[in-house]
Each structure stands twice: as structure tokens, then as C-alpha cells.
Amino acid sequence: MTTDFLSHLNPSQRQAVEHFCGPLLVIAGAGSGKTRALTYRIANLVLEHHVDPENILAVTFTNKAAKEMKERIERLFAEREAARSHDKPLEALPGHVQTKLRSQVYKTITKDLWIGTFHALCCRILRFDIEKFQDERGRKWTRAFSIFDESDAQSLVKDIIINQLNLDEKKFDPRSVRYAISNAKNKGLSPQEYEKEQPNFRGRVISNVYSVYQDKLAENNAIDFDDLILIPVQLFRQNEQIRAYWHKRFRHILVDEYQDTNRTQYDLIQLLVTNGESASKFEDWNYRSVFVVGDADQSIYSFRMADFTILMGFQHDFGDGLPDDDTRTMVKLQENYRSTENILQLANELIENNTERIDKILKPTRGRGESTFCYRAQDEIDEAEFVIQQMRRLEQMNADLHWGKFAILYRTNAQSRAFEDILVRWGVPYKIVGGLRFYDRKEIKDVLAYLRAIVNPADTLSLLRVINTPRRGVGKSTIESLQKASIELGIPLWEIISDETSVKTLAGRSAKGVSAFAAIIEKHREMLDSVSASEIVQGVLEESGYVRDLKAQGTDEAEDRFQNVQELYNAVLQYEEENEDDKSLVGFLANASLASDLDDTPEEATNVSLMTLHSSKGLEFPIVFLVGLEQGLFPSYRSLDDPAAIEEERRLCYVGITRAQERLFISHARERRLYGNREPASPSLFLAEMPRELMDTNTATSLPSKWTKSLAKGGSQTRTAAPVGAEPSDDLDWSVGDRVMHAQFGVGEITNVFGSGAKATLAIRFDGLPGMKRKILPISDRALQSID
DNA sequence: CACAACACGTTTTTT
DNA sequence: ACGTGTTGTG
Secondary structure, eight states, X not given: OHHHHHTTSOHHHHHHHHOOSEEEEEEEOTTSOHHHHHHHHHHHHHHTSOOOGGGXXXXXXXXXXXXXXXXXXXXXXXXXXXXXXXSSOGGGSOHHHHHHHHHHHHHHTGGGSXXXXXXXXXXXXXXXXXXXXXXXXXOOOOTTOEEEOHHHHHHHHHHIIIIISOOOTTTSOHHHHHHHHHHHHHTTOOHHHHHHHSOSHHHHHHHHHHHHHHHHHHHTTEEEHHHHHHHHHHHHHHOHHHHHHHHHHOOEEEESSGGGOOHHHHHHHHHHHHTTSXXXXXXXXXXXXXXXXXXXXXXXXXGGTOOTHHHHTHHHHTSOOOOTTTOSSEEXXXXXXXXXXXXXXXXXXXXXXXXXXXOOOOEEOSOOOOOEEEEEESSHHHHXXXXXXXXXXXXXXXXXXXXXXXXXXESSGXXXXXXXXXXXXXXXXXXXXXXXXXXXXHHHHHHHHHHHHHHOTTOHHHHHHHTTSSOOXXXXXXXHHHHHHHHHHTSOHHHHHTOHHHHHHHHGGGHHHHHHHHHHHHHHHHHTTTSOHHHHXXXXXHHTSHHHHHHHHOOHXXXXXXXXXXXXXXXXXXXXXXXXXXXXXXXXXXXXXXXXXXXXXXXXXXXXXXXXXXXXXXXXXXXEEEOOOBTBBTTBGGGTTOHHHHHHHHHHHHHHHXXXXXXXXXXXXSEEEETTEEEEOOBOHHHHHSOGGGEEESSTTSOHHHHHHHHHTTOSOSOOOOOGGGSXXXXXXXXXXXXXXXXXXXXXXXXXXXXXGGGOEEEEEETTSGGGOEXXXXXXXXXXXXXX
């Protein structure tokens, strides 16, 4: 039986899955079946090595990935169980038997596996142990802690800068200060340590804001997303018993998307694995493993402190550090099951231009496929028109294609506009993936604030958010006098609000409203231990008057909000169904704070997907349009002067290309509307790095006949390309195809011209440089001369 | 205390 | 261009 299920794997996958104890780094290329490796490995640990599911910890970065992993493991076990007890494949069994098998698998195996995001897992640990923690300044929290989201954190920092420390908002922009604090936390630095690292005025001030920020969090019995990881790390460092408990518990640790870990997350994993010993000295690998899966080439989140050098350092930290061919602690999954050979070759060649990476190529397992088509558009409207014509043409030509199989990927959200307009015009159904999140909506945050205030009396921020929502006649001045009393007496705001006499003396005419509000919170707080989450939510929605108020407004917008509140109630019900053992409001709130979004509705699977390249990671589509490949847009202008940033943009491009299964279209425009005005645009550096022979284009550098032929069927909407002579060559000394001589690099040919005028840059392929490598040089480079 | 005019910034985003 | 957040007025 066991051998049978391992036969679904290729040799390297099998090597990864069968690895039992010790460290292992799995370099998993795009589309190489890494989720398969992860899930089969967990199954193998349980079935073959009889590991207790309780001893397995699997960490992911998104809830979606965690959910998918859980489902696939459950199915794996259910399939095996079906074959064993019924001698049939799972799908061949009647529905109720399948359900029974699944619930049996859940009860005996998957329920005890810890599979989740770093944040969800740490949240679980903290619900056990946070009361045993005290930070370096003696701050403490209780298990009823609130989790402040990014906007809560933002407004807290802003309040500190303006009201507490009276700093100049211009000099200390709350957003960048908040970013600095978050970065400090992600590196595991306390305010004091941060100050040591930034020994200047700005560093001192930020350290101060950071310290007051932590005071405020503690006052509110709240922590932010960064603390969710950082506090367990600090707790494990200061408390040997707690550390030893979790170290003993999680004997087999798996980490997905390891290239996305930051320093603190790495520290957490290391503490759990080695029980605090240094990683390279740790030797007690009996019945213990750490198994990390990642791909440095898909690291696209350094702007939020992800550090792919952690992945590159795994061999040194935990592994044997031997060369790739001899090592027993690294496996590369390079067979790609997703894309055609043409697409893979393009991706491989592009990423070769990066210097910081682990050598790896994606090996094709499918046919050669069709060439990638690169379209040069006049502007963003023309680009959108090209995309829709191609989609319409392909959809008509192929019976098995429907709109759900197309994706349009762009660098910035603003680019979606032109595509949305045209999709609406042609009546093509589409969905925007990502974008505004459900739990970020005002009405949802309002309701959650009620719930948080009920669970956590110290959560003053939430209390203030809804004390006058809906209107209860509690105005700014009333709130101010209540807050002032709270500060002067040194007691939480809730103590004031819930005390009738205090309210009467402080709130004057508003006293009635304040007391009514306090009564609602109090009443539901008393119900916490005896009543399920949904009942409390229902009670709050009715008695707070929130729903009544929305309905009274009678606008379309209010109706929308009401629908969303209804959705939230549904989410509570769904939570209760999925968490039979913990139907509490506390459980739901943790879940809601850490959830990015509600699940897609299934009908949307038939829509064209529009999303940023970042959102596309982990997804795949038969047909992909990679749009806006223009210098300054993609790569972004913020990365142009930083080689490391350019490499990250290149990885982003690599991610985009490797989303495509069958066909890839790339496009760029000659001019584009940006912040209201038209701006000229030049082709992206990445286009110059893509091999010509793998692409068809509508530009004169390749055969135009090919292009006209392939578009002819699509109708007359597409414009003809301007002849190449119309390049802005009149104000340039150089144009594509010119032979040049460079003092340092020798003879070469110009392959691309970026920008125009004095600040233009040239891409030159020098004959003397190995591997068709190009150099990007400023047009002002004196060492460059023309040769004919 | 509410609404309207105005200034501002604008890569990517999960938890 | 456009949405957000802050200021000013009735």
C-alpha cells in the first residue's frame, strides 16, 4: 500500500518525502509539485514511521495554503482508507461513505496535526502561554488579548507622534515610523536594541515612539501582527520550561515558502527545532526533523522583511553544507508539470540574469508549446484592446476554453482600470483577485470592534471606535473628558464608562448614551462563557442598533454594508460548524483577525482573473497575459537605482511567466496615462533579457507577417504597429541594432534603448561577454563609441 | 456636530 | 485621475 502511494512521485519528490529525521532543504521550482511533496511527506511520517500527528507542525504563509494542505492530506488518508477497507477508489464509493471516511480521518489524524500560518500557530501558542510572559520593561498581557491590525497600529503610532510626544508630523511621518517599528520587530529588536543600531537623532526618536507604542499596546491588552511571532520567540528565550515543552511537542517541523521567512520567524523555527542551541551545533536529530520548502527565485516579499538569504543559509545553519552534488540535506525539485517548454525556457533565461540565487533550472515535462507573443501597444487602451481580442479569438477557437482560464497580470493595481473598462464593454465576466479585503471594510471593523471590546475590557481603541457608532449623542468633547479622567486616574477607559456615577458627572447630556453603550457591552460580556459566538453576534447587531441604523439610512451603500454584516454573521456560523470544539467568540475573533478574506464563490471560477503579480503567486492559468512591461512601471521606478531591488522585480517577472500553462502573452505600451497625465514609456529591461527566438512580436525586429496572420482572425480592432523608424531615434545618438565599441567591454550590439534624452540607458550585448550577457549602460557613458 | 471643499500622495501585501 | 484624510463653515 505504502509503496503504491509513493509511486505517484518522481525520484526527487520521493527522496524528499522519504526523508525521515534530520534537516532537509527542498528547492522547489514553480510547478514542481511541492505541495504534493509536503502532503505526502506528512502522510508518510504518520503511516510509515508511525509518528503521532500531534508531533507534526506544518507552517505556511497564507490561510489558503494551510487549508489546501489540510484538505489534500485528508483526501490522501481517505483514499488510502477507501482502498484498504472497501477495496475501491474513494470516488467510487457512495457519497455518505466518503463523508464518513473523511470524518473518521479527521478525528483520528488530521485534527491533531498543527497546520497553519505562522500567525495562527503563534496565536494558538499564546492562548496557552502569554500570561507567563513579561517583556524587558515588565509589560504583560492576558489570554483575552486583542490583535491589532495594520490600521489600528497605524493610528496608534500617529496618535503617539502627534498627541503623546508632540513631534513634527512632517519630519516623522507616522507611516514610515510604523514601518520602521515593524521592521525592528521583524528583526527581533527591542526599542533599546533598535536605538543601539540607529545611533542618531531619528533612531532615538523612533525608539522612543516604539517604546510608547508597546506601552499603549500593553495598556489595551493588545498585540500587533509582528508581536504574534516576536512574543513567542522572546518567551522561548526567557523560559526554558515552555520552550522545552514545545520543542518536545513538535518533533517534525515543515515550513512552506521558506524564502518568505523573516528573521523572527527563523528564530522561532530554530528555537523549536534545537531547543535554543545554535543550529550548526545541534546534533540530536533522533526522531526529529526540520523540512523546509522554498524557491529563492520566487522571493518577492522583501519589502515586508522576508529574507531569502535565510533559505540560502539553510545548508550552513542546519545542513551538511556539502556541494550540491554530494549533499544529503538538500533536494531540488526541477521537473515542471505546469508549463510548456517554450514558457519554461523563457523563464529560465530571464532568471539567469540574477546573481543572487541557488542554481536551478525548470525542466520541461510537456510539449514545446506555442511561442510567446509580445505586443507593443500604442497606449494602455490599445494594450487592453489587444488582450481582449486575443482572448475572444482563443475562446472562440477552442471549445475547451472558457473565461476562467484566462488571467491578466500586472505590476500595480492602478493598471486594472483599462482592462476592466474593456471587459465590461465586451460583456466578458471578470473578477479582481486581491484588492480590498472583506475584514478591512468599515462596517466589518465596526462589528468586530464591538466584539473585541466585549472580550477584552482593556481594548480602549475598539471601545472608542464604536462608542458613538451608531450615533448615541456621544460627541468629541464627552469622549475627551472621559479619556482625560481615565488618564488622570490611571485606570482603563472601560472602568469609567461602566461606572454610572462617573459617567453622570463627566458626560453631562451624553451620559444616557454612554451608559446605554456600556450596558450592551456588559450584558454580552456576561454571556461569553455560556453562549456561542453566533448568539452573541446576533445580540450585538440587534441591541447596538447598528443594523437598525444601516437600514434607516436607506441608501444603496448602506444596503451594501448591511449585506456585508450579514456575510460576517454567516462567517460566524461557518466558523462554528468548522470548529465544533471551540464555538467561543474568542476563537472566532482570532480567526477573523488572522483571515485575509472569505472564500471565493465558486461561480467566479468561470471569470477572467485580474490581479497583481504578487497576488498571482501560487496560482496557474492556461493562458496568461503579462502586461505593462515598461521601464519604471515594471520594473518599478523605485527599484531602478538598486540592483537588489531590480533582482526582486525580475523574480516577480519570473513568477508571472511561470503562472502560464499553455500560452503566454506579454505586452507593453509606448505611452501610458499615469496620475492623470500621458507619459512616454519605453520597453522594460526584462524584455531585452528575453530571448528573441522564443518570441513572436508585432514590432519590426521580427517578421510582421507572422503577427498579422495570427491576429487576422481576431477582427479589425487591433491597430497596426508603427514602423520601427518611428522610434524616438531623432533625439538619440543610438538606436537598436547599432554596433558599438566600449573601452571596457569591447564590441557589442545595442539590443534595447530605455527612456529618451540625456537620461536614457542602453542595453548592449557584448560579443566578448560569455552567455549572451547584456550590460545596461547610461547613454552618457563616455567609454562608448559607435562603429559602422 | 455634520457636511463640503481642498490638499495630498500614488509598488507590491499577508497576517 | 482619484480616493483618502484634514480643515473650514454653517
